[in-house]
Amino acid sequence: xxxxxxxxxxxxxxxxxxxxxxxxxxxxxxxxxxxxxxxxxxxxxxxxxxxxxxxxxxxxxxxxxxxxxxxxxxxxxxxxxxxxxxxxxxxxxxxxxxxxxxxxxxxxxxxxxxxxxxxxxxxxxxxxxxxxxxxxxxxxxxxxxxxxxxxxxxxxxxxxxxxxxxxxxxxxxxxxxxxxxxxxxxxxxxxxxxxxxxxxxxxxxxxxxxxxxxxxxxxxxxxxxxxxxxxxxxxxxxxxxxxxxxxxxxxxxxxxxxxxxxxxxxxxxxxxxxxxxxxxxxxxxxxxxxxxxxxxxxxxxxxxxx
Amino acid sequence: xxxxxxxxxxxxxxxxxxxxxxxxxxxxxxxxxxxxxxxxxxxxxxxxxxxxxxxxxxxxxxxxxxxxxxxxxxxxxxxxxxxxxxxxxxxxxxxxxxxxxxxxxxxxxxxxxxxxxxxxxxxxxxxxxxxxxxxxxxxxxxxxxxxxxxxxxxxxxxxxxxxxxxxxxxxxxxxxxxxxxxxxxxxxxxxxxxxxxxxxxxxxxxxxxxxxxxxxxxxxxxxxxxxxxxxxxxxxxxxxxxxxxxxxxxxxxxxxxxxxx
Numbered sequence: 159x160x161x162x163x164x165x166x167x168x169x170x171x172x173x174x175x176x177x178x179x180x181x182x183x184x185x186x187x188x189x190x191x192x193x194x195x196x197x198x199x200x201x202x203x204x205x206x207x208x209x210x211x212x213x214x215x216x217x218x219x220x221x222x223x224x225x226x227x228x229x230x231x232x233x234x235x236x237x238x239x240x241x242x243x244x245x246x247x248x249x250x251x252x253x254x255x256x257x258x259x260x261x262x263x264x265x266x267x268x269x270x271x272x273x274x275x276x277x278x279x280x281x282x283x284x285x286x287x288x289x290x291x292x293x294x295x296x297x298x299x300x301x302x303x304x305x306x307x308x309x310x311x312x313x314x315x316x317x318x319x320x321x322x323x324x325x326x327x328x329x330x331x332x333x334x335x336x337x338x339x340x341x342x343x344x345x346x347x348x349x350x351x352x353x354x355x356x357x358x359x360x361x362x363x364x365x366x367x368x369x370x371x372x373x374x375x376x377x378x379x380x381x382x383x384x385x386x387x388x389x390x391x392x393x394x395x396x397x398x399x400x401x402x403x404x405x406x407x408x409x410x411x412x413x414x415x416x417x418x419x420x421x422x423x424x425x426x427x428x429x430x431x432x433x434x435x436x437x438x439x440x441x442x443x444x445x446x447x448x449x450x451x452x453x454x455x456x457x458x459x460x461x462x463x464x
Numbered sequence: 465x466x467x468x469x470x471x472x473x474x475x476x477x478x479x480x481x482x483x484x485x486x487x488x489x490x491x492x493x494x495x496x497x498x499x500x501x502x503x504x505x506x507x508x509x510x511x512x513x514x515x516x517x518x519x520x521x522x523x524x525x526x527x528x529x530x531x532x533x534x535x536x537x538x539x540x541x542x543x544x545x546x547x548x549x550x551x552x553x554x555x556x557x558x559x560x561x562x563x564x565x566x567x568x569x570x571x572x573x574x575x576x577x578x579x580x581x582x583x584x585x586x587x588x589x590x591x592x593x594x595x596x597x598x599x600x601x602x603x604x605x606x607x608x609x610x611x612x613x614x615x616x617x618x619x620x621x622x623x624x625x626x627x628x629x630x631x632x633x634x635x636x637x638x639x640x641x642x643x644x645x646x647x648x649x650x651x652x653x654x655x656x657x658x659x660x661x662x663x664x665x666x667x668x669x670x671x672x673x674x675x676x677x678x679x680x681x682x683x684x685x686x687x688x689x690x691x692x693x694x695x696x697x698x699x700x701x702x703x704x705x706x707x708x709x710x711x712x713x714x715x716x717x718x719x720x721x722x723x724x725x
Binding site (some may be wrong): 265 | 489500522523525526537538539540541542543544545546547551552553554555558561562581583586590593594595596598599600601602603604605608609630631632633634637642643646648671712
C-alpha cells in the first residue's frame with residue numbers, strides 16, 4: 159500500500175492546478191460539481207486556465223467572472239435552472255473581465271473527446287455535428303469521409319486535460335474513490351486527465367473502499383491528491399448525501415447581473431471566507447440540514463467471494 | 465431548497481398547454497430523449513396518460529420507465545435516480561442515440577428558422593457575437609441523431625427568423641435534401657410547439673407551416689410573430705383545449721408551478 163495522498167484543498171490546488179493548466183470539472187453534469195475546489199482556485203487567483211466540462215452549471219461562470227480562465231471547452235455554459243450566465247456573456251461579448259476563447263462542443267462530442275483521451279485514441283468519428291455551425295466555431299473539429307462507406311463524418315479530437323477535479327461520496331487516503339449516482343462523463347474524464355484531484359464527502363479505510371473494487375473510479379496512478387471536504391459539491395446535488403439548493407442558483411443569477419454585483423458576490427461568498435468551511439458557515443448549518451438526504455436507500459450488497 | 469409555490473391560476477397557463485401538447489407527441493412504447501425544463505414535465509404527463517410504456521433517456525446517464533416522484537429542476541436532481549432502470553454515463557446514452565435507438569427527442573431553442581434549424585449559441589456573427597447564448601448542451605446531438613425531434617420554445621418575431629445566424633441544432637438546413645447531403649442520419653424536426661401555436665413541416669419543401677393555433681390565438685397573430693411569410697397547413701385549426709383532468713395531471717407533476725406558472 160502506498161502513502162496517503164490526503165492534503166488540504168489549498169495544498170491540492172496550489173500543487174496541481176498551476177496557472178495555464180487545463181482543468182476538467184463538472185463531469186457529472188448538474189450533480190457533484192466541485193464548487194469547493196472552484197472557490198479555492200478563485201481565492202488563489204489562478205489565471206489563464208482552460209476550463210473543460212460539459213455543463214458546469216454556475217461553476218464556470220464564477221471562474222470566468224473572477225478572471226481565472228482564458229479558454230473554455232464546453233457544451234453549455236450558464237445557470238441550468240435560471241438560464242444565461244452573466245459573467246460568461248460579458249467575457250464573450252465584451253472581453254470583461256478578460257477575453258475568453260470558447261471551443262464549442264456538444265454533450266456527445268465532449269464525452270467522445272474524453273473517451274478518446276481515456277483510450278489513447280487520437281480522435282473519434284461521429285454523425286453528430288454535421289451541418290452545424292460548431293464545425294466552424296470550434297476549429298479543432300474536422301470532417302472526413304468514412305473510409306469504408308464514403309459517408310461524411312465529423313472527427314472529434316481527443317482531450318487529455320492536465321487535471322480533472324471530481325467530487326465523490328467517499329474515498330480512502332490513497333485515492334481509491336467510490337462515485338455513484340449520475341456520472342455524466344466522470345469515468346472518461348478521470349482516465350483522460352493526466353492526474354486527478356479527488357474531493358470526497360467522506361474518507362474511509364482502504365479495506366472498506368476496496369470491499370467493492372467495481373465501484374472504484376480510477377486506478378491509483380491517476381490520483382494526485384485526496385481532499386476531505388464535506389458538502390464540497392454544494393449547491394449542486396450529491397446522490398445519497400444532499401439535494402440541490404435551487405435558491406442559491408436563483409440568487410446567484412440575480413446578484414451577478416452586473417460587474418459590481420459579481421465583485422460583491424465573489425467577495426461575500428468566495429474571497430472573504432478563508433476556506434470551504436468558512437463558506438458553509440455563511441450558508442448556515444440550518445440551511446444545509448434542509449438539503450440532507452431524507453432517508454437512506456442502500457443498494458443490495460454484492461458478494462465478491464471466490 | 466426549493467422555491468416557494470406559485471399561485472394556481474384559473475383555467476390553465478400557456479406553459480401548461482405547451483406541456484400537454486408536447487406530451488401528446490409521445491407515442492406509447494417510444495424511447496424518448498427527455499432533456500430539461502418543459503419536456504421533463506411532458507414526459508411525466510405522457511407516462512401518466514396515454515404513453516405508460518414510454519422510456520425516458522437523460523443525458524447525465526439515467527434511464528427511467530416511470531416519472532420521478534418529485535418535481536425536477538434539473539435532470540441530475542437526486543429524486544431522478546430512485547426508480548431508474550439504469551444509471552450510467554453520458555457516453556452510453558449518447559451512444560444509444562447515435563445508434564438510432566431514440567424515437568423522439570425534445571429540444572428548446574432561442575431562435576429557429578423556417579426550415580427548423582435552431583440557434584442556441586450566438587446572436588449575430590459568431591466571431592463577434594451580440595449575445596453569447598449558453599450553447600448546445602445535448603440539443604445538437606438530439607437534432608442530428610434522433611428519429612424525429614420536437615422543439616418547445618416561446619414565440620416572438622425576433623426568435624422566428626427566415627434564417628438563423630448560427631446552426632446549433634440542425635433542422636432541414638436549406639431544404640428537403642440537405643440532411644442527407646450533409647450526412648445527418650436522424651429524421652429532423654417533426655413539430656414546433658410554441659406559446660402561440662403548433663407547427664409542422666411540409667415534406668416537399670421542408671418548410672415549417674402552421675398546424676394549429678392555441679385557443680385565444682389566431683392565424684394573424686401567429687403570422688405577426690413569425691419572421692417569414694408563414695403558410696398555413698390545410699385543415700389547420702385550434703390546438704385542442706386541455707381537459708380539466710389533463711391540467712390536474714400536469715399540476716401534480718409540477719406542484720410548485722416552477723416550470724408552468
